[in-house]
Amino acid sequence: MHIVVCIKQVPDSAQIRVHPVTNTIMRQGVPTIINPYDLFALEEAMRLRDKVGGEVTVLTMGPPSAEDSLRKALTFGADRAVLLTDRFFAGADTLATSYALAAAVRKISNTYAPVDVVFTGKQTIDGDTAQVGPGVCKRLNFLQLTYVSKIVSIDLEGRTIEVERRSEGGVQVLRSALPCLITMLEGTNEVRRGSMQNALNAARATVVKWSAQDAGVEDITKCGLRGSPTVVKRVFAPTPRAEKAALVDPAGRPPADALIEEIFKLRPKLEADMFELARGY
Amino acid sequence: MIEERFDAIVVGAGMSGNAAALTLAKRGLKVLQIERGEYAGSKNVQGAILYADMLEKLVPNFREDAPLERHLVEQRFWIMDNKSHTGLHYRSEDFNEERPNRYTIIRSQFDRWFSSKVREAGAIVLCETTVTELVKDAYGKVIGVITDRQDGEVHADVVVLAEGVNGLLGTRADLRERPKPDNVALAVKEMHFLPRETIEARFNIKGDEGVVIEAAGTISAGMTGMGFVYANKESVSLGIGCLVSDFQKTGETPYDLLERFKNHPSVAPLLEGSEVKEYAAHLIPEGGYNAIPNLYGDGWVVVGDAAQLNNAMHREGSNLAMTSGRLAAEAIFQVKSRRDPMTKENLELYKKMLDDSFVIKDLKKYKDMPALLHTQSQNFFLTYPQLVSKALQNFVRVDGTPKKEKEKTTLKQWVAARSWTGLFGDAFRFARAWR
Amino acid sequence: MAEPTKTPTPAPASRAAAKKELPEHFKAYKHVWVFIEMERGHVHPVSWELMGSGRKLADKLGVDLAAVLIGGPGEALNAAVAESFCYGADLAYVCADPVLTDYRNEPYSRALTDMVNTYKPEILLLGASTLGRDLAGAVATTLLTGLTADCTELEVDSDGSLAATRPTFGGSLLCTIYTLNFRPQMATVRPRVMPMPERVEKPIARVIEHKLDMTESDIITKILAFVPDRDKATSNLAFADVVVAGGLGLGSLENYQLVKHLASVLGAEYGCSRPLVQKGWVSADRQIGQTGKTIRPKLYIAAGISGAIQHRVGVDGSDLIVAINTDKNAPIFDFAHLAIVTDAIRLLPALTEAFRKRLSAHTRDRIAS
Numbered sequence A: 001m002h003i004v005v006c007i008k009q010v011p012d013s014a015q016i017r018v019h020p021v022t023n024t025i026m027r028q029g030v031p032t033i034i035n036p037y038d039l040f041a042l043e044e045a046m047r048l049r050d051k052v053g054g055e056v057t058v059l060t061m062g063p064p065s066a067e068d069s070l071r072k073a074l075t076f077g078a079d080r081a082v083l084l085t086d087r088f089f090a091g092a093d094t095l096a097t098s099y100a101l102a103a104a105v106r107k108i109s110n111t112y113a114p115v116d117v118v119f120t121g122k123q124t125i126d127g128d129t130a131q132v133g134p135g136v137c138k139r140l141n142f143l144q145l146t147y148v149s150k151i152v153s154i155d156l157e158g159r160t161i162e163v164e165r166r167s168e169g170g171v172q173v174l175r176s177a178l179p180c181l182i183t184m185l186e187g188t189n190e191v192r193r194g195s196m197q198n199a200l201n202a203a204r205a206t207v208v209k210w211s212a213q214d215a216g217v218e219d220i221t222k223c224g225l226r227g228s229p230t231v232v233k234r235v236f237a238p239t240p241r242a243e244k245a246a247l248v249d250p251a252g253r254p255p256a257d258a259l260i261e262e263i264f265k266l267r268p269k270l271e272a273d274m275f276e277l278a279r280g281y
Numbered sequence B: 001m002i003e004e005r006f007d008a009i010v011v012g013a014g015m016s017g018n019a020a021a022l023t024l025a026k027r028g029l030k031v032l033q034i035e036r037g038e039y040a041g042s043k044n045v046q047g048a049i050l051y052a053d054m055l056e057k058l059v060p061n062f063r064e065d066a067p068l069e070r071h072l073v074e075q076r077f078w079i080m081d082n083k084s085h086t087g088l089h090y091r092s093e094d095f096n097e098e099r100p101n102r103y104t105i106i107r108s109q110f111d112r113w114f115s116s117k118v119r120e121a122g123a124i125v126l127c128e129t130t131v132t133e134l135v136k137d138a139y140g141k142v143i144g145v146i147t148d149r150q151d152g153e154v155h156a157d158v159v160v161l162a163e164g165v166n167g168l169l170g171t172r173a174d175l176r177e178r179p180k181p182d183n184v185a186l187a188v189k190e191m192h193f194l195p196r197e198t199i200e201a202r203f204n205i206k207g208d209e210g211v212v213i214e215a216a217g218t219i220s221a222g223m224t225g226m227g228f229v230y231a232n233k234e235s236v237s238l239g240i241g242c243l244v245s246d247f248q249k250t251g252e253t254p255y256d257l258l259e260r261f262k263n264h265p266s267v268a269p270l271l272e273g274s275e276v277k278e279y280a281a282h283l284i285p286e287g288g289y290n291a292i293p294n295l296y297g298d299g300w301v302v303v304g305d306a307a308q309l310n311n312a313m314h315r316e317g318s319n320l321a322m323t324s325g326r327l328a329a330e331a332i333f334q335v336k337s338r339r340d341p342m343t344k345e346n347l348e349l350y351k352k353m354l355d356d357s358f359v360i361k362d363l364k365k366y367k368d369m370p371a372l373l374h375t376q377s378q379n380f381f382l383t384y385p386q387l388v389s390k391a392l393q394n395f396v397r398v399d400g401t402p403k404k405e406k407e408k409t410t411l412k413q414w415v416a417a418r419s420w421t422g423l424f425g426d427a428f429r430f431a432r433a434w435r
Numbered sequence C: 001m002a003e004p005t006k007t008p009t010p011a012p013a014s015r016a017a018a019k020k021e022l023p024e025h026f027k028a029y030k031h032v033w034v035f036i037e038m039e040r041g042h043v044h045p046v047s048w049e050l051m052g053s054g055r056k057l058a059d060k061l062g063v064d065l066a067a068v069l070i071g072g073p074g075e076a077l078n079a080a081v082a083e084s085f086c087y088g089a090d091l092a093y094v095c096a097d098p099v100l101t102d103y104r105n106e107p108y109s110r111a112l113t114d115m116v117n118t119y120k121p122e123i124l125l126l127g128a129s130t131l132g133r134d135l136a137g138a139v140a141t142t143l144l145t146g147l148t149a150d151c152t153e154l155e156v157d158s159d160g161s162l163a164a165t166r167p168t169f170g171g172s173l174l175c176t177i178y179t180l181n182f183r184p185q186m187a188t189v190r191p192r193v194m195p196m197p198e199r200v201e202k203p204i205a206r207v208i209e210h211k212l213d214m215t216e217s218d219i220i221t222k223i224l225a226f227v228p229d230r231d232k233a234t235s236n237l238a239f240a241d242v243v244v245a246g247g248l249g250l251g252s253l254e255n256y257q258l259v260k261h262l263a264s265v266l267g268a269e270y271g272c273s274r275p276l277v278q279k280g281w282v283s284a285d286r287q288i289g290q291t292g293k294t295i296r297p298k299l300y301i302a303a304g305i306s307g308a309i310q311h312r313v314g315v316d317g318s319d320l321i322v323a324i325n326t327d328k329n330a331p332i333f334d335f336a337h338l339a340i341v342t343d344a345i346r347l348l349p350a351l352t353e354a355f356r357k358r359l360s361a362h363t364r365d366r367i368a369s
């Protein structure tokens, strides 16, 4: 079985700073990481491969430096890595991204082996839209299984798959068919470290690099900025709240009592509400 | 265990490890470099000043693509008391040369670049992998390493220990002792981000020009130590370090020292309005020549900070690291080309090459300095800075006191503080240690 | 959406400025739609929140606000249709069919895509819930239109375009995004970000029924079972009136119990910062922040939480934020309303006791009066 996992290299958002004066992003030295959500997808894909056999191809669209992330995925134990990189892809929104990724999945299917399942993360930590997965899926005309928490079984002969999918109020158990696209829920597994041999292989592997043309993208105007119906008009920093928190000064009272008094002084109506709440338990 | 054998395994991808791996790979050896950090440089802390000469020997055209911050045109030495600094500043247009001699760098970026050169040269670089143990054969010869990965044992003809100051592996394998508290300094460092224009205005520089401030005095609270301020493109690196044994003795915390240094009236205006990004602590080997451990043995050599090769007086470390790494690699290559085994006798070549280089010569020159500064730290880092400051203030303040009287007062202060014998003794001891 | 790669580049601004005339075939697209999300008979509150925002947009544009309902025929659907008018709908589009009883992507995206193509709305809003995101991505791609996900603010600008503002770079920045030259302009909005509008009793007005052109045999994915969440409280964090949360400052799982105790005395929900989830001390559905839940309680008590931006974006909508932290320079003091600089491990038990007394004293007072 052939599985493609879409991963994205993202800036470690914990380390991004906004310039205090100019309100622009200070990118100097901000490290990049594999989008943490994609690791759950990658691990689930490798577990599936280990169970039923086959191979895992990792795919990313990004700048040449995104090769680092792919290599890391190989270290974890993926079998092949494809980097989709081309200046035509720059500035893509979800629609344009899914167009390019779908083209690449088709090309991967034709070049190596027919793709049975595409995995993506639930969402990215920079784009944060959770839309690229469904987008890629629609373009490939695969069956869409989002927020999957567990792969119950897969039947390669019968071309069916059974999964558990998180929905707002519970878990749906679904039976669907291959080929499908799965967006994997976070916290479902922990990505493996990869053995010494995996690491050595990864260090030596060549990452396949495709331009738009290589990937068989038919219509370049559907890629990148040009292919993106959405446009970022303005980027700005949130207005900081003017006043800092008021510090509670116990002034001789026990600190807990002082805090409670200040709370109810600021929000007099709260006490009645809290009484109701507290009584409920 | 991995079947495949390597000619050499380099532990660590810092300055010394990269220099060694690069040289070995360029010479056509089959090299495996292992780094525990997420990427080369991810765990490394340094001021940092890069000395171009030693890098040029490894990557001649590094200026084309290395991530360099600023080239230095000005050096300031400051002797500080709590309210003042006495400075010696040297600035020269000569430093605006085509191939500048010193640069500020940010280690995490620089090491990553350096590591890419190692990869390009053909070495296999494995990150996020920690070497946990050296493998020895029945005769005690080092034949490989064990890592924290599954099936993680790998063998090679020789292991280059470039693991940095802690040198746990070497210690664990009984190749050397643990560094002693009075041989290592603990340095803490912060990066302060400021707009480029602000930095240039505050340090009186333009373009890619840079400034270094090295500071000593009461900022180290009587302990043997130094502070530094380096101007990068959009940030200022600043830090302070003191001997670990002094911290133990005084109960001072590095963080408090750094806070005081930052708030010193001579330093604070340079940082005003900055955003602090990064706080890091790291050890620096400062034992000097007398603390250098065994540098080689059967199947192994040790380079860089792990070998205590650090010139604390001149705040040079990375250049000694690069040079020792390169020389170790050259020695290994020579042994290898003669098809000789990597025995202790054959690897002695490395020691010889190092002895002939500036590395050992410089360290030898200052061999008594660590002991002197350590035993006399109260005088050198508290008493004298205060005396200097008082003397200069007395000298420049115009208040109607006759000059003769001023000079007398100053002299009295010095003698009262240290006595005549003390003064002469200190001067003599310092001069001798410097020689 | 906004691919972050593109946010910092100055180029898009110029492209936005060069806004072209809307293609002719899109000019017929009118009115604001809100997708009313139903799962197992319940309307997700985010849908009513969106009706509030949708109403404002529609009024500004001078167009209708329509509720769009998709589901299995029956009481629950009818009730939701009626309810949508109470939350401000001018009309409702309803697609009812037994195959739509439980949410599945195939029939739902078909239904919504067909409705859009038939009735042509200019703006389509959905909740950024699991259902809404599953549906929105599929629909936007099929329609080949733009989609701005996870918005925190929706506006209509002077020429009638939807200006959707959303956090980017982990909440350190906001960006405003337009969908130029394509219709409908789609956006999803996270639950609890928009205020809940007031419900006003209103009769059912115009209802337009749409027929699904799909039968069960056309649908490949089958639902084998549905396991509702047993621990109802887990999903309640986002809607709780009082939330107590703990962070790394508590130091241990044991100390985290102090947060739970306080919460139980208050009848509150408990939550945490991300590291506690990563340490495995607390389950993931209790995480508050960018990658966790957004909360809007009347009172939020944060103990031993530094207030990183990713945490902050999840709690900014709280009415009163109280921070307990030993570090007077902790970033949380920049956005908390009330703060006490002290050891939470010592304060929490005292606070629990004091609240217990206070809230029962309150009982006494009430009985007395």
Ligand SMILES: Cc1cc2nc3c(=O)[nH]c(=O)nc-3n(C[C@H](O)[C@H](O)[C@H](O)COP(=O)(O)OP(=O)(O)OC[C@H]3O[C@@H](n4cnc5c(N)ncnc54)[C@H](O)[C@@H]3O)c2cc1C
Binding pocket: B011, B012, B013, B014, B015, B016, B017, B018, B034, B035, B036, B037, B040, B041, B043, B044, B045, B046, B047, B048, B049, B050, B051, B129, B130, B131, B132, B162, B163, B164, B165, B169, B187, B188, B189, B239, B241, B282, B283, B284, B303, B304, B305, B306, B310, B315, B316, B317, B318, B319, B321
């Ligand atoms: C605050 C500070 C300021 C300094 N300023 C300067 C300066 O301005 N100029 C200058 O020249 N020098 C300076 N130095 C000294 C300089 O940083 C060091 O001398 C130099 O980095 C030494 O290089 P190295 O390769 O020996 O060790 P390191 O750079 O420390 O590299 C060791 C590497 O080995 C890795 N490692 C360790 N153990 C293992 C293991 N078991 N398995 C795998 N990998 C392992 C580490 O992760 C690390 O990457 C400064 C030092 C400090 C702390």
Ligand SMILES: Cc1cc2nc3c(=O)[nH]c(=O)nc-3n(C[C@H](O)[C@H](O)[C@H](O)COP(=O)(O)OP(=O)(O)OC[C@H]3O[C@@H](n4cnc5c(N)ncnc54)[C@H](O)[C@@H]3O)c2cc1C
Binding pocket: A012, A013, A014, A015, A125, C170, C246, C247, C248, C249, C250, C272, C273, C274, C275, C276, C287, C288, C289, C290, C291, C292, C293, C303, C304, C305, C306, C307, C308, C309, C310, C311, C314, C324, C325, C326, C327, C330, C342, C343, C344, C345
């Ligand atoms: C992509 C991404 C997404 C993220 N999403 C989220 C998210 O959704 N939610 C989230 O919370 N975080 C998130 N984070 C993590 C976030 O950046 C912070 O790391 C995290 O919020 C810090 O948690 P903390 O405040 O508990 O810990 P710390 O930052 O370690 O703070 C602990 C605090 O406790 C204080 N303290 C210590 N001891 C005591 C004591 N005895 N009494 C009182 N106070 C004490 C300290 O002064 C300190 O302020 C995300 C990060 C990334 C990169």
Ligand SMILES: Nc1ncnc2c1ncn2[C@@H]1O[C@H](COP(=O)(O)O)[C@@H](O)[C@H]1O
Binding pocket: A006, A007, A008, A035, A037, A038, A059, A060, A061, A062, A094, A097, A101, A119, A120, A121, A122, A123, A124, A125, A127, A128, A129, A130, A131, A132, A133
């Ligand atoms: N540039 C990209 N390259 C590869 N995969 C991507 C890319 N962008 C998004 N994805 C995948 O789509 C998922 C959802 O992304 P997003 O819609 O940005 O939240 C991610 O978790 C990735 O698996």
